[in-house]
Amino acid sequence: MSAGLGSLAGSSRAGHPCCDHCGLPVAPALIEPNAEAQFCCSGCRVVYEAIHGYGLTRYYELKDRDDESVPARFTGSDYRRYDDPAFRELYVSRSSQGLDTTALYLEGMHCAACVWLIEKLPQLVDGVVEIRVEIGRQMARLTWDRERVELSRIARVLDSLGYSSHPYRGTRRERIRRLENRRHLIRIGVAGACAGNVMLIAFALYGAMFSGMQPEFRALFRWASLLLALIALVWPGRVFLTGALSSMRTRVMHMDVPVAVALLVGTLWGATNTIRGVGEIYFESLTAVIFLLLIGRWIQHRQQWSAHDAIELLYRLTPATARQVEADGAVRELPVEALETGDRVELRAGDSVPADGVLVMGSSSFDTSLLTGESRPVSLSEGDRLHAGTVNLSSRVEMKVESTGDDTRVGRLMALVERFARERPPVVQLADRVAHYFVLIVLAWAVAVALLWLWLAPERAVEHAIALLIVTCPCALGLATPLAIVNAIGRAARLGILFKGGQPIELLARPGTMLLDKTGTLTEGRTRLVFWRGADEIKPLVVAVEQQVAHPMAQAFVEAFATADSLRPDRVEQVHGRGVSGDVAGRRVQIGSCPYVSSSVGSLPTWGRQAVEECIDKALSPVLVAVDDRLAGVAGFGDPIVDDARDSIAELEQLGWSIGMISGDHPAVADAVAEQLGIDGRREGAASPERKVEVVRSLVGAGESVVMVGDGVNDAAALSAADVGVAVHGGAEASLAAADVYLRRPGTAPLVTLVRGSRRTLGVIRRNIVVSVLYNLITASLATAGMINPLIAAILMPISSLSVVLLSYRSRTFETEGR
Amino acid sequence: MSVLFIVFPLAILLAVVAVIAFIWAVRTGQYDDTDTPAMRILHDDEPVRSEGDSPTTDRSSQNP
Incomplete structure (x- = not known):
């Protein structure tokens, strides 16, 4: 790619400060030279300030810095609905002392320091009587006094500490x-x-x-x-x-x-x-x-x-509250559950859409990646359809609600996820298949022994046959699979591969078809500047203008061109869906689409036209920059491919997997990515979530095991329809819930680790089964010869189990692949 | 040796007491969550704050 890309990648890696909250590197554009603390995102800042404000800095001492770093999330929601009587009815129980109790599911809780921080809550909020965390289930049991504090306030404090809460719905099942x-x-x-x-x-x-x-x-x-x-x-x-x-x-x-x-x-x-x-x-x-x-x-x-x-984590896709516009123009905030068909709802920039409906006023660009997987924002204007879960990016609009809750597209998708999860047939485990033959053989053998001894020494025939039945009791066989799998799951977890159960391991061990989602899985899932043709001295001008704009491309410009000396623009004007213009340091800057910039520049010079064509060839979106009505630069925006994707795919293919790509993004973009990655198998672009499910189901029917890898809500149904669903780093909660395996580390290399580790685990299971069958052969032979007595049985039985235990725990199943 | 007829049932009785204790522990939920207490044990060593300064309670009243 262009020289611009090389210099970009270099500058963002070289020894930049790390976020004071989560420890991740801070993007150059966000560095504040004079500030005491640096933050990678606003979420981390809010949480850091809250923790300091409460005097809980010990959190940072307890926190294991080597632990995986996650930027904090601060939703800023007001949790008003927690005080609603309907909510109380559903989730809150009242004790005899007049205290309220509820169970909350907390996002972002992952280490000992989190437990410490959350359990400090009674000291922070007056009225909280007790909060007990259960880290395994990400749950906290909260007891508070309703007279002194409202639940919404407690939830807001938790939110400011970086733990957004949700009512825990599974309490009955939990009990x-x-x-x-x-x-x-x-x-x-x-x-x-x-x-x-x-x-x-x-x-x-x-x-x-x-x-x-x-x-x-x-x-x-x-x-x-x-x-x-x-x-x-x-x-x-x-x-x-x-x-x-x-x-x-x-x-x-x-x-x-x-x-x-x-x-x-x-x-x-x-x-x-x-x-x-x-x-x-x-x-x-x-x-x-x-x-x-x-x-x-x-x-x-x-x-x-x-x-x-x-499965219980499926409930928090749409925003909790919506701003309803009443007939007299007054705006009223109300819980999403209360929205009805025909309501008018106001959406400000940054809001996510609460229900399906039609845009009735204004125009704006929307991030629809949740549903379509398309990485670029989509411009929508009056009359266009809006779907729940998408995010309004740039300007205030109003929509008319057409369907809510379970009737929205997201709601229907989630229903699909649950249905597939229920319908999925159980995998018959290897050990059970072995057991089937084992029973028949042992019974036949016992009869044979009885007959043999009836002929040799009739008075001992029953005794020997019974001794055989006892000593061949498949104790080691019964332990073979669970031990191997539990050990493998433990090892995998240390590498950031989280299994929800043992079943996927046997399916992943044998090659099949692997379908990969593009956005967020093979690519980084966000817009970045990857191509630049133009002079360096105009970069500060571009940054000055784009800093004023809340559009992903503008932010990508700022991130890429960030400089220490920032200029202030005198005037910035946005033309929706086309571009932006501004005056900086006495110069007129225009940034935007080809037609927008050409309108003032006239026809493009040859280098400009070539650069635009190059962008289109690479499936990048070209953006032109003009200074004082002359073309000064051409930028290409795209979603860069994850570094290790190409190697990982080659390796997986070598292991016998057939790799396919299925993306909701534009076919041209999908093709370009597949081309670069060397994916020759099935590839499909512009696939709706429903289409993804269709593809996966058609392959599942064909007999081979089908693995779907994805990150977004748009993949969730496909993940649960596949034999094995793998959610990747940074995925939406819904995809985590739908998947069987979650990869915590970024990139695609963990996929290779996953497949190789599963393979080795199946090897361990096989070895365990062989060992236990071998022991049974020995004991059966001894019993046939009439040489078993209780002492020998009591020695052989634990030895066989012990050897299976040792073999399971000594085996190296999941480990980082050497490079 | 006939003391065995007394000692042996006593030994079994002791085992029964242990089993009952275990069942009580399980039924009262001592084994429900085996992850969090392992982490919580790290926290209790915090030095006790002196009476005069308690910034936590002061600030909690200003919190958003």
Whole structure:
């Protein structure tokens, strides 16, 4: 590209100050030479000042600077709707002491320092009785006194600290889950206590195998083991029995069946032997199996829960309040829920559109990237349709509401997201497929052993067959997958790859089709100046004019050309949708589209025409700059491609993935980006969110696993329709909720890490399964030979589980790719 | 050796007490959130502010 680009990239990297709040580098245009503190954005400034104002600077000591940095978000919303009686009805509960309690979901809470800061709230706001944070769920439970403080004020303080709040809708489901988790833990505790005590008793009985024991003590110990084993089987072990029953009913064998068979047969056999007073008992192995398998099952459940949690974050796309214009011209602020069809709503610059409707007064440019993924602002004027969730960028307009809430386009998209998430078929895990054959083989083998010994020594036939069933209990097999996956998820999280559950790993391990969104995924997702042809000395003039304009391109100009000595323009005049003109230091500056600038310059000189053509070739938007009615520069604006995208795509293709690109942006822009990245597969531009879903669904039907990678709300439905949805850094909350995997680090390199790591994790799962099957082969052979006794069983069983645990935790699944 | 007939049930009884204690802990929610307390433990070391200066409460009244 042009020389201008090179110098730009250089200047923005060289040792600039970092934001005093979040630690990210500060853009050159925002540096204030004389200020004490520097900020990367206004959000960080507000939050920094609030934290200092409250005297809570210890926050910065607690904050781990190496932790991933996120710029603070200050919404400035007034949260008036929190005081609404309707809101109170839905979310607030009142305690007997006359205090109110509610659960809030807080955005931006991620570290120990955040917990500290938020839990200081009772000291900051009079009337807040208590606030308890649960960081895992990003939730805070707030108790306050309504007489002394309103909830909206508490929410505003939280907002000023950088945590925008939302009512937590999942409280009911949350309670059910909490109770289920407690039941799991109690089962594990009881099973563990039984297993431990039975094992201690068994040590005494092992001693008796070698040195003998008085019969009354032997009877005492055996009866005690039986009692404990029965408790373990009937209380915590019941889940396996009921699981096996339902599995038989649906005729799909899974892990519960062999476990239940071993448990039942083993306990019955042991009970008979205890009553008879002769023969072996295997209670120590059986109780240990119950304990270990319950742990594996708990781990698995926790994964699934966190996957489901995410759906609850889908609710905050449209603004909370809207400014309604009444018939007499008065403007009244009201909650979005109260908007009705036919209402007139005022939109100021920076507002996001509260409902679908038609623009009835004024014209402005809108950021529609939420819905279309198009990176450039769109100019709309009277009569054009507006969609909820898009953002008004430049001037005040009025709209007429046509549909609200769930009937808006965003609302319908969100409904789609939820539907797909519900309909998605569960993935049959590798271990369960293995278990299916495992049951059949073990049962057949047991019959064979019984027949064999019926022929060799009939009185021992039943005993050997039962010993086989017990020792082949697939304990290690039951732990193989959950342990490998939970370890992989933990490792991935340290690399900034967040999995919502274990299922995507198996799907990502095998190559399939990967569809990438363009804006925000392959590109940076914002307008930047990437092409400049013109003299350096006019740059200060351009900056002086553009500083007065709130348009993304103007801001990109300022960012690119920022200089220390800023000039003040004497006059700036905007011509909507065309450009801007101004007088600076006695010179007349005009910046804008070709027709706008040509109207005063006349026909363009050759270099100018060439530069414009070059921009169009590269799918950039050309903007001309004229000084004193003469063409002085040509700038090209576009959305630059992420640095590592090309390499990552080549690497993914090498791993066997077919890569496609699907973008809501203009086809010419999409094609140009695909060309530069070497994407030869499917590519589609101008795709609406609905079209994206269609494409994904057609591929999902074809059998291969389909991975969708995207960032915006416009991708959310497609993300949830795909086998695996991956949301990338900086994505909208809705896409995070819809996705199975979230990449916290910017760029596309994490995609490669993700795929390679999943591959290695599947390898670990396979290895675990092989190891546990191998152990079972050994124990089955020993049982066939009649060489199993309780001691050998009790040694082999934990060894097999332990080796699976070690193999899982020692394995390096997710790691940064060496470069 | 027959003391075992007394000691052994006692040992089991102790185990039962431990299990009951555990169940109580779970039911009262001690295990509901295992992440936040691990972070909260870092915070309690803050030096106690002397009576005279308490800028936090002063400023809270001016907050927006």
